[in-house]
Amino acid sequence: MDAEIQVVEVKEVQSRSGNTRYVVRDADGTEYTTFRPQIGREAHRYEGRRARISYHEEERGGFHNVYLDNIAPASAETAEAAEAADEHHHGKSPDEVGWDTAVEAADWLLGAGETKKAVPPERLYDKLRPFKDLVADDIREGGDEGGDHPRDRPS
Numbered sequence: 001m002d003a004e005i006q007v008v009e010v011k012e013v014q015s016r017s018g019n020t021r022y023v024v025r026d027a028d029g030t031e032y033t034t035f036r037p038q039i040g041r042e043a044h045r046y047e048g049r050r051a052r053i054s055y056h057e058e059e060r061g062g063f064h065n066v067y068l069d070n071i072a073p074a075s076a077e078t079a080e081a082a083e084a085a086d087e088h089h090h091g092k093s094p095d096e097v098g099w100d101t102a103v104e105a106a107d108w109l110l111g112a113g114e115t116k117k118a119v120p121p122e123r124l125y126d127k128l129r130p131f132k133d134l135v136a137d138d139i140r141e142g143g144d145e146g147g148d149h150p151r152d153r154p155s
Contacts, residue, residue, distance in 0.1 A: 002054050004074050005030075006140055007046040008095075024053075024068055027140055032068035043071050048093025050074035098136035102128040 006027035013021045022040030024032045054070040
C-alpha cells in the first residue's frame with residue numbers, strides 16, 4: 001500500500017536479538033517499522049516533513065504489524081509547500097520550533113514573577129509542553145498565518 005504522511009518522529013530501537021528496528025510515527029500516531037538500515041536512515045531525512053511511503057501489514061503472533069517498505073519525497077505540490085515551511089522555520093522541525101516558541105513565552109506561560117525564582121523542571125515542562133504541542137500542531141496543519149484556527153476566532 002502507498003500513502004503520503006507527515007513524518008513526526010523516527011526512533012531506532014534495539015530488538016532483543018540485537019538488530020536495530022526503525023520506527024516511523026506519522027501525525028496520526030500510526031507507526032511503521034523496518035529493520036532495513038537504508039530505509040531507516042532515509043526516514044530520518046523526512047522527520048518533521050511530508051513523505052510518500054510504501055508499506056504492508058501482517059498479523060504475526062497475535063500482533064498487527066505495519067512494515068515500512070520504502071520512503072521517498074512527497075508529491076511535488078506538497079513537497080514545495082514543505083520546503084517553503086522549512087525555509088520559513090529555518091529547517092527546524094515543528095516540534096523544535098514549538099519548543100523555541102514555548103521557551104520564548106515562558107514568562108507569560110508561567111505568570112508574572114514566577115521566572116524570577118527557580119522553577120522545578122517538572123513544573124516548567126508541564127507548563128511549556130501543552131503550548132509547544134499547540135504550536136507544533138499548528139505548523140503541521142499549515143496554520144502559520146494566524147487567525148485561521150477556530151481558537152483564534154471570537155466566540
